[in-house]
Amino acid sequence: MRTARLRTVHPVLWAGWAALATGAVLCVLGWYGISGERYAERQLPYLASCTVPGAALIIAGAVLLTHGRNALAAARVEELYGLLVAAEPADAEESGQAAAAPVAVSGDLLMVPGGTLWHRADCPLVAGKPDALPVDSRVLAGGELDPCPICEPAAASDDRSSDHGDRSSDPGH
Numbered sequence: 001m002r003t004a005r006l007r008t009v010h011p012v013l014w015a016g017w018a019a020l021a022t023g024a025v026l027c028v029l030g031w032y033g034i035s036g037e038r039y040a041e042r043q044l045p046y047l048a049s050c051t052v053p054g055a056a057l058i059i060a061g062a063v064l065l066t067h068g069r070n071a072l073a074a075a076r077v078e079e080l081y082g083l084l085v086a087a088e089p090a091d092a093e094e095s096g097q098a099a100a101a102p103v104a105v106s107g108d109l110l111m112v113p114g115g116t117l118w119h120r121a122d123c124p125l126v127a128g129k130p131d132a133l134p135v136d137s138r139v140l141a142g143g144e145l146d147p148c149p150i151c152e153p154a155a156a157s158d159d160r161s162s163d164h165g166d167r168s169s170d171p172g173h
C-alpha cells in the first residue's frame with residue numbers, strides 16, 4: 001500500500017522541481033536578452049517569450065511541490081492509521097470487553113486542591129499525585145466540583161454522599 005501511494009506522489013514532486021528549474025532558466029534567459037537591448041520595443045519579445053512563461057512555470061512548480069508534499073503527508077498519515085487499526089486485538093470479544101471496562105473502579109473519591117473535578121482514587125488523572133485529598137461531603141453537596149469525565153465517579157458519589165449524609169445527620173459526628 002505504501003509503495004503504491006508513494007509512486008503516485010513522486011512524479012508530482014519531480015514535475016514540480018522540473019517546472020521550477022525550467023522557469024528559473026527561462027527567467028535568466030529573458031533577463032539576459034532584455035539586458036542586451038536598449039529600446040523597450042526590442043525588449044518585449046524576450047519578456048513575452050521567456051520571462052513571463054518562466055515566472056508562470058515557477059509558480060506552477062511551487063504549487064506542484066506543495067501538492068506533492070501534502071499528498072506525501074496524507075499517505076504517511078494513512079499508513080500510520082493502518083498500523084493503529086492493525087494493532088487492535090484479533091479476538092472481537094476481548095476488544096469489546098476492553099472497550100467496556102471502566103477506567104477506574106475505586107469507591108474512594110479524591111480531589112486536587114485548586115482543581116475543578118473530583119475523581120475515583122484510581123483515576124489516571126490523580127493516581128500517584130501526593131497532593132490529592134479525599135473529597136469532603138460538603139464540597140460534593142455544595143456542587144463546587146464536577147465529576148471527572150474520565151473515571152465517571154457519579155455512581156460512587158451517590159453511595160458515598162448518602163453515607164456521608166447519614167453520618168452528618170448522626171449527632172455523634
